[in-house]
Amino acid sequence: MQSTVNYLWHTDDLLGQGATASVYKARNKKSGELVAVKVFNTASYLRPREVQVREFEVLRKLNHQNIVKLFAVEETGGSRQKVLVMEYCSSGSLLSVLESPENAFGLPEEEFLVVLRCVAHVNALSGPKDSLPPKVSPRHEAVPGQRASSPLSAVAGMNHLRENGIVHRDIKPGNILRLLGEEGQSIYKLTDFGAARELDDDEKFVSVYGTEEYLHPDMYERAVLRKPQQKTFGVTVDLWSIGVTLYHAATGSLPFVPFGGPRRNKEMMYRITTEKPAGAIAGTQKEENGPLEWSYTLPVTCRLSLGLQSQLVPILANILEVEQAKCWGFDQFFAETSDILQRVIVHVFSLSQAVLHHVYIHAHNTIAIFLEAVYEQTRVAPQHQKFLFEGHFWVLEPNLSAQHIAHTTASSPLTLLSTASETPKGLAFKDPAQDIPKFFPKVDLQADYTTAKSVLGAGYQALWLARTLLAGQELMLRGLYWETFQATCRRTLEVTRMALLFLSSSLGTERFSSVAGMTEMQELKKVTELRSRLRALAEALSRCSHSITESQTSLSNLRSELLKNRDQVHADRSIQQIQYCLDKMNLIYKQFKKSRMRPGLGYNEEQIHKLDKVNFSRLAKRLLQLFQETCVQKYQTSLVTHGRWMREVHETRNHLRMVGCSVAAYNTEAQGAQESLSKILDQVSHQLLQDRTREAQVSPPLTAPYPSPALTDLVLQMQELCEEMKLLAFDLQDNNRVIEGLSRPPSAPDS
Template sequence: MQSTISYLWHTDDLLGQGATASVYKARNKKSGEVVAVKVFNTASYMRPREVQGPGRQKVLVMEYCSSGSLLSVLESPEHAFGLPEDEFLVVLHCVVAGMNHLRENGIVHRDIKPGNIMRLVGEEGQSIYKLTDFGAARELDDDEKFVSVYGTEEYLHPDMYERAVLRKPQQKAFGVTVDLWSIGVTLYHAATGSLPFIPFGGPRRNKEIMYRITTEKPAGAIAGTQKRENGPLEWSYTLPITCQLSVGLQSQLVPILANILEVEQAKCWGFDQFFAETSDILQRVVVHVFSLSQAVLHHVYIHAHNTIAIFLEAVYEQTSVAPRHQEYLFEGHPCVLEPSLSAQHIAHTTASSPLTLFSMASETPKGLTFRDPALDIPKFVPKVDLQGDYNTAKGMLGAGYQSLRLARTLLDGQELMLRGLHWVVEVLQTTCRRTLEVTRMALLFLSSSLGTDRFSHVAGRPEIKELKEASELRSRLRTLAEVLSRCSQNITETQKSLSGLSSELLKNRDQVHEDRSIRQIQCCLDKMYLIYKQFKKSRIRPGLGYNEEQIHKLDKVNFSHLAKRLLQVFQEERVQNYQAALVMHGQRMRMVHETRNHLRLVGCSVAACNTEAQGAQESLSKILDWLSHQLLQDMTKGVQTSPPPTDPYPNPEPTDLVLHMQELCKEMKVLALDLQDNNHVIERLSRVPTAPDV
């Protein structure tokens, strides 16, 4: 046991250990409060006097964080390729808040790294990260400089690295922005699971190349590596494809990293700009958008006070679909986004319940782009090497977790493809029903009109030329009725085709829900993790007995078999299934595209027929009006015509003829009005979002 006046701890309760100190779990002697104490060793007294404290018996007492550090989170195999997006945003928020507090109090930390960012779990299960270990901190205003060097070399600003690690004499003074470089490296590490600057052999083994990478880095580059001994330096201006952050977040984050990982302090951002840009990210809300034509899920970051027009432009930046071509569905219903409204009117989305975007642009679905985890999986060496075997198992397990994440994403992508396409088919079927209803209404009215021939009794009177014109109009109306009849039949056939596709999509969705690949991969991972835990224990032992060594070798064989099986399930079942689904999705999208265009043409034909029929009915109504008027005049003047020939079926009396004409005229006017109403319905129908073009 060790103690101070107020605190007590046991050396077995070690929480962490570094080059200059050890951290233990301790208790307050009076209150029993659990804390963490940092006890410095002899090496710590080699540090600059300003960071040693007034006496050698002092310890640092800190808040106890039960969930380890950000470094311990990143070192777990599950996060071998970085944090999930939601967790990364929590880290960003906490680091920015902590640094803002330090700057408000004029303090430079000088040793920012994942190991000095502790994690604890809040009451609602959320992560909370806190900056700790202020052993190297000192008060420093924005315009002040310091000359002493302290920190962890992988996270050191290059000027400090040159002096502290390479031991090169130089007279440079350092300002508060050195913390920004360390933050940049830390954020890159959190986003990707690895350091941004890696020489061949690693940062600790090749220090000169490490310095070269950081000082020769071109403007805008955020990472540099050397992949072979004495090989060229390779630069990266984007985050790696294995990173779990969305393209939407990466587009906001990368410029920040590029401007704080700047070796020349004059070109590096100051804290004011850093806080402004990171706060801009943290104040945004994410809208999840699944592009049905691309089969890709996008995260669109916007401010709640932005207009929907800004959101549509942000979607354009990620999808290349112009705002005028963007049409949306949400939970199966058309979603009309008015550009002038606030973005707050956009529905609340999640990755599993996004806005579904379809466009008029024709393109082949590209789906999710990813790196095959098999390319990142190491292999065991034949001999027993406890530390090496642990490292290999950790790398293999990390690739396994990446396979599991990708498998889930691919399966979710299939579900979104099928569900979104099913919704579009439903909208098309609704369009069919409405168009068919309008078509049948028009046919009914025309059939009613053409089914009676109330002026046939005067058709044999050649001196009335208007009768010939009326006959021609009736003939045209018959032709229009035939066209509408064909349109009706065409729409009915389209409905059958869409119903078949809808049933097929529902069947495929059931198959996706029954997919077992995720469970199989998870089962392999669970077994691998148990072996990994044993390797983790064994690595700190000086050696193994004969029987233990044989068990260790067998575990290596089993571990390799499990990893092979996991990758086999991922590649042969999940990936191949997804690729086949992507091809089928492209074919179905082309069918939907053709169906939509076909329905548009049919709708235009129906509208044109209605318009023409309306005009013909109006003309016919006028003729009938004139005929009834003329007959009425003839009767009034008592005009006598030559006696009609004997007819076994005599025509009606003139008075009856006038009444028939007037009734027919009224019917024609009503029919014209009905056709006009039909056209209004068609116009509204054409404005209802239908299926996407591909």
């Protein structure tokens, strides 16, 4: 046990160790509160005094939510070693998070954004202001979105840290600690300011600090390769370290990796970082003495959405820049990262592509800008974009603010409909089974641990992909079901049948029978011609009715098929089976992790270790088999089926569009027939009035005029027919409106 006046710790509770100090978990003697104490060793006192006290002075000046707090500076009782008493972060470091097999291919998007916010806010704000104004692109507007921190607190933190002008000089995942907030959220805090110092604007330094994988190439050349050079370093060296750290967090691996690894091939490591082309964010050498391969995008195994990647990659390209003159300054870096953090995420599932997109947009932007951002990711032009949300059409007026967009999640996105027919491409991914190592036959505790860790990481990636693929199937089925539900033909069929019923009664043999022989009247000739036109119209509507019935049957069958497949997706248990294998593998992995720290194993322990290797391999094989033969195959089959269904819906929509054109023509003809009937009725009524007038003039006064029964009956029937034709015209017009709504995604909410 060791102690100071107020704190107590045991040397077994080691949290971390460096060249000049060790960090332990300690307790306050009075309150029992957990803290971290940094105890400096003898080597630390060999440094100049100004260097010894620098960390104390820096921490005393800083007070930020993403910087580990300094509570006190005390001394041990016997040796009187200096002790820094600091905030205790119980969840390890960002490095320990990335070292976990669950994050072998990088952090999930939500967690990465937390890291970006914490790291960017601290480091971008802690450096001195740039001598030149930032070159911020026009799209950046300092209005916060839903995910942004309070603008006032951000500005206050910026002013506080920039006034102190601190450069850290040893930024890496191991120096970013993690703790859990009261609501279970991650909070990352920068620590270890042993290499930090104050640096004024444009001031340079010559001393070298840092961890070699994260060092700026100029510092790497002198510190690692031991080559004499007269270069000085500015605050941009922290930006390089931040770039490597962010790439590591996004992908789970380092951006620059020579054959054999960074620590074994240092000359090639330096060459990769210095020869990196502009715009490249990673470089690897896959064969000994082989060529260098450059990457300008994040790997396909990265779990960040393409929407976030498109925002992040330009930042990495501009801070992973060797020449300090070309590298962004802190103002530019902070402006760009803040732009990401101030955006809201709108989840959009493209039904035709079967791909979920994350669209990053400012809440104050117009919907027109959002539609353009959707186009950039989906290539669906804004005029062809229609959206469903939770089964209802969601109208997006281009001039409104993006705040009017529905609050979406990955499981409840906007569903994008497109009038274009295309083959769904689905999610692009790499099979985790590729390139995974195998155990060596002999027992090698370190090698076995490393192999188990790699295989377990591939297993967790398979689990994440399996969940993503299953969610994609659910979104495909749900979105298509909603579209077919909206595209029902019932109303159209009812209107068409009503029109047919009317025409059948209007064209019956008894209609006009009393005047059938009076063809010498010009009006009756017109009625005969009109009757022929109505018969043709009835036949055409009958064909439409039959066509709509076929469409209704087709969509009804498709909906039944969709419901059946949704039930199958919900009944899928492959995720649970993969998780079961992972749980078993994880137990073996933890045992291997403990064993690697031992010099060797006894005979019985070694036999158990061998059995564990066999069981681990069997579980891994079963897991990958489940992923490939169940998850992937079902997903690929669903894509093929989804493509067929989409084509069927597309053909039905086109068919209904043609029916709509026909009904529009029939509507025009019905209106013409109604107008013709009105004219004939006016003429006959006028003739009847004249006949009554003449009869009244020649008949005795007491004799009531008796008009022609045939004409009277004709007038009454025509009046009735005219009113019915008005109703028919109205119904056909309504029918045409409905069909137009069915033949393409409507631009207004469905009633």
